[in-house]
Amino acid sequence: MVQRLAEEQRLPGAVAHGGLVWLAGQVADDAGLDAEGQTADILRQIDALLAEAGSGKARLLSVTVVLADIADAPAMNRAWDRWLDPAAKPARMTIQAPLVDPSWRVEITAVAAAGVGAAGAGAASRG
Amino acid sequence: MVQRLAEEQRLPGAVAHGGLVWLAGQVADDAGLDAEGQTADILRQIDALLAEAGSGKARLLSVTVVLADIADAPAMNRAWDRWLDPAAKPARMTIQAPLVDPSWRVEITAVAAAGVGAAGAGAASRG
């Protein structure tokens, strides 16, 4: 079963299937913030999406961070390091690329393991 | 078992394993088209690859759209919205990045759930 969470007009916030949770690219609700503030804003949204999927940041597997300006990497990392569970770090890649809305300084996408007993966790056996 | 579909010289069009179908970056066969036409061309190729894998667009989990020029986002979205199954939207991220061939305006990669009973669907239990 493919489950969609936090659906918006063009895309859901996340899709759960077969024990994995695939997050759509997350951007800050408040695009007036600087890169550090936008990152913290995005990480709060990721926490909420993962919680809705019965997962959590300690179950993140892989994260891609896209910065509109790679010079913002230290600012992004300040918010990241405050948020990160040091016992449960995901694989990560960070690149620079222009984003759809020029006010977005950061966009983050990720894949997480669904939680044990989560809605999506048993889906693998159902294909 | 790792299954490869639509193999070309350097890479296959898709790889199926463990209930997931991983698409290689797809570009338009006709690179003379504008961004909307290239997107429609790519989405037709994705439909064909997914069908070959026993999957389909309603089983897409996550899509990454790369535009050579982010100003083409509305044109890409026109083709996307015509094609999308509104009841089965995948997670998605869109960024701007130069592509290998400068005539390519759009490149799309994706991960889908294999279909129930598809060739790749039972592979998880075989490692």
Add this chain to the structure above:
Amino acid sequence: MVQRLAEEQRLPGAVAHGGLVWLAGQVADDAGLDAEGQTADILRQIDALLAEAGSGKARLLSVTVVLADIADAPAMNRAWDRWLDPAAKPARMTIQAPLVDPSWRVEITAVAAAGVGAAGAGAASRG
């Protein structure tokens, strides 16, 4: 169970879970090399990470290559083609994007199937 391999301060080299191995973005240890040399350096690191995860290059599913300069695509491909197992090619996408350290010409991330009997291979059933 989520397993982390080759942990560094901010991120692990790879994360294994549910029969998949998610590699963090890999960059050359010797950033003084040209794009072909950096690619070969990265591919050696990928071989080592996959071996540690009980996987290997023939079990790669999907690879993303990021080049600081897309004009380096032929140089990257020379190293890639020498390394690739022609019977076991992964899906791949190549884009240009500035990387965190300007001396990095290439960054590669990938997802592989864990090996049969590998530490991560049985994790799917445990959620």
